[in-house]
Structure formats: structure tokens, C-alpha cells
Amino acid sequence: MTQKDYFSDRSALYAKFRPVYPAALFDALAQLPAHRRVALDCGTGSGQAAVGLAAHFERVVATDPSEAQLEHAVAAPNVEYRCARAESSGLADGSIDLVTAAQALHWFDIAGFFEEARRVLAPGGVVAVWGYGDPVLEDERLHAIVHEFNRGLLEPWWYPERKLLLAGYRTIDFPFAEITTPEFTLEQRWSLHQLAGLLRTWSATARYSAEHGIDPVHDVEAALGKQWGDPTTPRVVRWPVYLRAGR
DSSP, rough: OOOOOOOOOGGGHHHHSOOOOOEEEEEEHHSSSSSSSSSEEESSSHHHHHHHHHHTEEEEEEEEEEEHHHHHHHTTTTTTOOOOOOOOOOOOOEEEEEEESSSSSSSHHHHHHHHHHHEEEEEEEEEEEEEEOOOOOSHHHHHHHHHIIIIIIIIISTTTHHHHHTTTTTTTTOOOOOEOOOOOOOEEEEOOHHHHHHHHHHHHHHHHHHHHHHHHHHHHHHHHHHHHHTTTSEEEEEEEEEEEEEE
16 A cells, blocks of 8 residues: 555645644644654645744655655755655664654555654654644634535545544554643634635545536635625634644
8 A cells, every 4th residue: 555646736736725834833843852853754745844843853854755746845954855655765764853744644554654653763753643624714604615515515525534634543543652742723814715725725626626527616715705705804714733642
């Protein structure tokens, strides 16, 4: 089993419209390993987590199996991007202080990834995996429209792996000594255009579009526009963050 690639064809959208992880998350992660020499971010996509880690580690190696994703990755002086699967990083045994996977674990061969993490972790090293759930809009009218799109129209088009994420990764076998971590929430203030951009990054949206030959976000964007007011006015969008970490 190999790491799945469902996002290459939307890599530019992914880089532009995915929400940004809170700085407090990276502050907390940096406190966990014994050293802050090298971090490995697997399934890095456009490098959001890698750049966040770069503020705390001397060096970050960020891997993704998609060249298209890496072409849109954010550059940072101490981040090295490599095209590689999460289950086969090509790095030396015991060379990494923190192994992470952000919004990506459910697409991996999970047992293979954890085996690779155990191999590359240095003494005192930590593995941390996290993701975020469905968006929650502060405005209840807008939230109802997005929820119906997400859990109504798109429900049959979500890949089954997403259930692992929505369960907070609690249904997976986590073969590490669990570390208690704080709770985090992602929060953005987005225009209508930015929210619609996020909806177009979803794998379920891509599958629906491929099957029907239309952009399903067009209608939901129009429905949101009737309730939004000035489409440039930012609205609060939040996501629950699910985090597991272990030694």
C-alpha cells in the first residue's frame, strides 16, 4: 500500500486557500522533543506545517509524494523539500527529533509511516500527527449552507479515509507512549472568495466535478453570497484541531 495522491491536480488552490495553523501549535510541539535539531514533516503539501516548524528547529526536511504540491511549497531558508512517501523518507536512522504529519495521516499507509517514524527518530524524539475537522462558520445562516454542501451534496464523494480524521485519529493504533497535549482551534477571517476557494480544494469536490463535469461550488457560492452581504467582508471560520503525540 502506498501513500495516496488526491490533490496534485488542485495543488495551486491547496497552497492558496488552506487555513493556517496557529503559532501556538508549533510552540507546543517544539517543547516536546529532547532536542530541536531536525524535524521531518511528512505529506507536507504546500509546506504550511514545515514553515511553522522552521521557526523552532535548526532544520526541517519536508516530504511529499507529489511534485505538483512541492512546486507550490513555501520556501524557507532552513526547510528542505523532498519528493518522497511518508513511509520511505530516505533519511538516516535516529536522525530526527520530531516527526509530524499535518492533515495527512489518513492518506498514508499508517502502520508503515509509524514504523518509518520509529526508525528515524533520535533518542528523546517525538511523533506528532494532527488534522482539522469540518469548518464551523460563526454566522449560523452561512454555516447551514456550507454544512449542507459538505454533509449533503458531497457526502457520497468523500473518501472513506476521512472518517479517521473526523474521529480525531482516535480509532487508529497509535504505537507510542501518548503525550497529553493542549487543545487547539484553527480560526480564519475569510472573504467569500477565500471560503469558496477552500471548498474547491476538497477531495470530495474534485471527485464530484470529475463525475459531473461541473463545479459544485458555483451554486453554494451563490447561495452564500445572498446571505454574506459585501463579499469582501471577512467572516469568522473555525475548525477543531485533532492532535496526537507520543514518544
